[in-house]
Amino acid sequence: MKIVVLNGSPKGDISVTMQYVAYIRKKYPDHSWEILNVAQDIRKIEKDTVAWKSIVDSIRSADIVLWAFPLYYLVVCSQYKRFIELVFERNAQDAFAGTYAASLSTSIHFFDQIAHAYIHAVSDDLGMKYLGFYSAEMRDLLKEEERKRLEKFAALLFTAVQEKIPVQRENDPLVWPALSYVPGTQQKTYKTGTKKVVILTDSDGSSPNLAAMTDRLLKNFSGPVEMINLHDVNIKGGCLGCCQCGYDNTCVYTDGYVDFYKNKLVPADIIIMAGSVHDRYLSSAWKQFFDRSFFKGHTPGLKGKQIGFMIAGPLHQIPHLKEALTAWADNGGCHAQFVTDEVSDAGELDALLDTMAARLIQNAEAGYIPPHTFYAIGGHKIFRDSIYGGMRIAFQADYRYYTEHGMFDFPQADLKTRLFNAILIPLTRIPGFRKKVFADMKHHMIEPFGSVLEDA
Helix, strand or coil: EEEEEEECCCCCCHHHHHHHHHHHHHCCCCCCEEEEECCHHHHHHHCCCHHHHHHHHHHHHHHHHEEEEEEEEHHHCCHHHHHHHHHHHHHCHHCCCCCCCEEEEEECCCCHHHHHHHHHHHHHHHEEEEEEEEEEEECCHHHHHHHHHHHHHHHHHHHHCCCCCCCCCCCCCCCCCCCCCCCCCCCEEECCCCCEEEEECCCCCCCHHHHHHHHHHHHHHCCCEEEHHHHHCCCCCCCCCHHHHHHHEEEEEECCHHHHHHHHCCCCEEEEEEEECCCCEEEHHHHHHHHHHHHHCCCCCCCCCCEEEEECCHHHHHHHHHHHHHHHHHHHHEEEEECCCCCCCCCHHHHHHHHHHHHEEEEHHHHCCCCCCHHHHHHHHHHHHHHHHCCCCCCCHHHHEEEHHCCCCCCCCCCCHHHHHHHHHHCCCCCCHHHHHCCCCHHHHHHHHHHHHHHH
C-alpha cells in the first residue's frame, strides 16, 4: 500500500507531528511511504511547476493520503491552507478524487475538532473517502498506552483501505449566495466620536460582493475610519512555529506585521474583518494574519475590542468556520458580530450592515463585552494548566502575564472553599445531616443572592 503524507508543519521533518508519523512507519515498514513537506515548501510549490506536478503525481498514485499537521490558531497553518487553495485554483481535484484520506494532528487539544472538521470537509470537496482522524496531545507518544492507541488507529485505518470499504460523504457541496450586491442609495451614518475604527480586508478583486459590502460599511461611519488591506501589510511569511516569541513576545520575523498589529489594531476600539470564503475557511492571507498574532502567545492581545466579521460566501454552511471565528473572539476577550451576503436581496443586506455599524459603536461606547462562554472558559483552563506546567519554559512571557493578571486561578488556591468542603463533606456522611442538606439544596443554592437583590 502506498501512503502519501501531506506534512502540514512549517518545520518540515523537525516537527512533533512527524514523530507520530515516524512511529507509525516503524510499526508498518512493509507499506510504501512518501512524505511531502508541502507547508514548509509552499513558496517553492507556488512558483515551481515541476515541483507542483511531482506532488500531484504522487497523490494520484496513493492508496491513502494522510493529512498530518500541528494546530495553528484552531485550524491548520496558513502555509498548509495555501497548499489546499492551490489544489482548487489549479483544478487538481481529480488527483485526490476516489482516494482514501485520514488526518493526524498534534496540539494541546484547543479546538482540535475544528481543524479535523475542516480537513474532513476539504477531503469531501476533493471527492476523497475520509476515514477519520487521530488527534494527539503533543506528548502522547511518550506514553505507552497512547502508543498502543496510535497503533490501533493505524491498523484499523490500513485495514479499511485494504478492504476498500465504502465511505459516505458528510459535507454537502457548498452553494454560494446568488445575490450580486449593489448597495442602496440611502445610507445611514453613525458618529464614531472618540472611538477608533479599523476595517481590515483581504480583498483582491475576486469578490465583488465583499468590495461592495466594505464600501457600504465604510460610509456608515461619520468620522475617521482606517481601511487596511492585508496584502498591503509587509508580511514576509506565515508563522514558523519556532516559539522564539515565547520568551518575550519578540517575533523572529523582522517585517512589518508586529508594528502593524501594535500601532493599528491595539489602539482601535472597533475592528471590522472583511473576507470571503476560500474552500472551507477564509483566505490563507487571513489565516496568516491570525497565525502571526501568535507573537503575543496565549494572551488576549486585542482584549476589549468590538469585532465585526463581514463575510462574502456560504458561512452558514460551514459551521466549523463560524465556530473558529467566534472562539477566537471569545478567547481574546472581544465581542463579535457577523454579517454575510447570504440574504434574499440588497435591501436586506443594506439593513444588516447599517445595523452592525450602529451596534458596534453602541457597544464600544458602553464598553460592553459579553460574559465568556465555554470557548473562553475552557480555553483558559487548558492554557492555564499548560503554561503553569510543561509549556512554561517555552512560553515565559505567557507565564509572566498570567502571574501579573491573576490567571493562575486553580481551584486549590481557593482556601475558603477548601475549608468549607473539608468541614461539610465529612458531615454529609451522617444520614440525618445529609438528608437535611439535600432536602434544602434548592434554597441553599439561591441563599447567597439574597443580599445582592436587597441592595439592588
